[in-house]
Amino acid sequence: xxxxxxxxxxxxxxxxxxxxxxxxxxxVNRLTYVGIPWIITGVALFISIVVALLIxxxxxxxxxxxxxxxxxxxxxVLSPLWYLAVVGVQAVSAVFPFALGFSITRREYALGTLxxxxxxxxxxxxxxxxxxxxxxxxxxxxxxxxxxxxxxxxEVGAGAVWLSLFTLQILIFAVTSAFAAVYARWRxxxxxxxxxxxxxxxxxxxxxxxxxxxxxxxxxxxxxxxxVSFFAALLIPAALAFGLGWGALRRAPLRG
Numbered sequence: 001x002x003x004x005x006x007x008x009x010x011x012x013x014x015x016x017x018x019x020x021x022x023x024x025x026x027x028v029n030r031l032t033y034v035g036i037p038w039i040i041t042g043v044a045l046f047i048s049i050v051v052a053l054l055i056x057x058x059x060x061x062x063x064x065x066x067x068x069x070x071x072x073x074x075x076x077v078l079s080p081l082w083y084l085a086v087v088g089v090q091a092v093s094a095v096f097p098f099a100l101g102f103s104i105t106r107r108e109y110a111l112g113t114l115x116x117x118x119x120x121x122x123x124x125x126x127x128x129x130x131x132x133x134x135x136x137x138x139x140x141x142x143x144x145x146x147x148x149x150x151x152x153x154x155e156v157g158a159g160a161v162w163l164s165l166f167t168l169q170i171l172i173f174a175v176t177s178a179f180a181a182v183y184a185r186w187r188x189x190x191x192x193x194x195x196x197x198x199x200x201x202x203x204x205x206x207x208x209x210x211x212x213x214x215x216x217x218x219x220x221x222x223x224x225x226x227x228v229s230f231f232a233a234l235l236i237p238a239a240l241a242f243g244l245g246w247g248a249l250r251r252a253p254l255r256g
Contacts, residue, residue: 014067018104022112023119025099032087033120038078041128044076065144072146072154080124083149089177091116091247092184111247113177121169129162156227164231171234174241181248190248232244 003017027033052068057066091113099109108240132148144152153161182190209215 014229015108018108019112019115021093021102022099022104023116025095025102026091026113026116029227032090033116037083037124038127040080041081044079048074048076048146050143054161062169067103068144069146072150074146075149077128077148077150077153078168081172084169085174085176088173089172089180091248092177093178096184096249100254106249108251110242114242117170117173121166121173124169125162128165129158132161133158152227160227160231163228167234169236171241173236174238174245178241178245178248181252185248185252195205212229 016214027219048071055067055071056064090157093125095113096109099112104112128148132153135145136154137156138145152164156164179191179194182194185191209218
């Protein structure tokens with residue numbers, strides 16, 4: 001005879017509840033995920049305003065507009081993104097062992113972390129896109145100032161601005177988390193092998209393009225694709241990085 005289990009089935013909401021718990025563990029210190037990126041945003045904006053005022057005071061009226069237009073090449077708008085690399089590393093090094101201590105499975109941790117990244121990236125991208133549109137309206141009124149409308153952000157619509165900033169955040173989260181996961185699994189040897197693999201892959205692609213004479217056509221193709229297509233394509237390496245990180249975390253030992 002076959003024994004019939006009388007244990008109650010595990011409800012699906014239990015898993016969803018644990019995903020929410022993982023997100024809460026990440027957001028216990030909201031300053032890390034939300035506060036500091038926006039503090040950096042404010043500081044960078046303040047510096048850009050000071051630079052614009054100095055340009056306006058130092059450059060005569062005839063060349064002032066052109067000088068201020070040069071701020072459209074500033075990378076200050078992307079300064080909060082570099083900090084997010086630290087967040088991606090901390091999400092694995094600090095939260096991963098802590099989450100397993102709450103009986104959260106590795107799969108639930110990975111999915112909950114991904115959801116946290118998506119929520120934070122969407123929140124930040126929405127805020128930055130709104131500020132970009134405000135600055136665009138200021139420029140259209142005749143006041144030349146470029147911070148949020150610098151680089152490609154001043155040349156595309158609000159949707160493309162949001163998508164590009166969202167995708168860049170997801171890519172940074174994914175890559176840095178993958179490196180942290182590899183370190184958690186294989187330590188220094190894993191990092192050495194991973195860096196070597198990345199370097200050899202990039203070198204191999206460049207060598208292939210140069211030796212086959214396809215480099216000009218590849219560059220022309222990259223220059224010809226739209227902003228939306230380019231940043232949407234960045235979700236592919238982001239997905240590969242998440243897959244690498246998940247593969248490493250599946251058997252990563254817990255170390256004190």
